[in-house]
Amino acid sequence: MSKTTVKPTVAIAGRNLSLPYGAQIAVFEQGVDLFETARINGPVAVSVEGAAPVDATVQAKQVGALIDLISQYGPQSLYTYARPYSALGLLQALTDASDDAVLDLTKLYTVVLVTTPIPSPAMPMSPGA
DSSP states (O other): OOOOOOOOEEEEOOSSOOOOTTOEEEEEEESSHHHHHOOTTOEEEEEETTSOOEEEEEEEEEEEEHHHHHHHHGGGBGGGTTSOOOHHHHHHHHHHHSSSSSOOTTSEEEEEEEEOOOOOOOOOOOTTO
């Protein structure tokens, strides 16, 4: 009996976001579904609005109260990447991306730390080859 694996997809809601290559990005999601499907060192597809999904590798995952996950993984979030870190700013970005009017900081969330690959440049063709 063979076991088939489905690559989970995580979507990062928000405008004007782009995935940096070769960086570790923390992705927050409400509930525990992502924790159950994502595997350490396993593949995951990461998508942002207006762009094709990018293959990534899961480096770490954790379930906890949102406030605890923000304090531990907040600086690695895509919402704070290449910007000065502010927990309040991250909380506002997560609230804006959520369907809920207000986030409950005590509910269970999953954070998955993913690494996007660095694209390798194509080898130039040598003359006469």
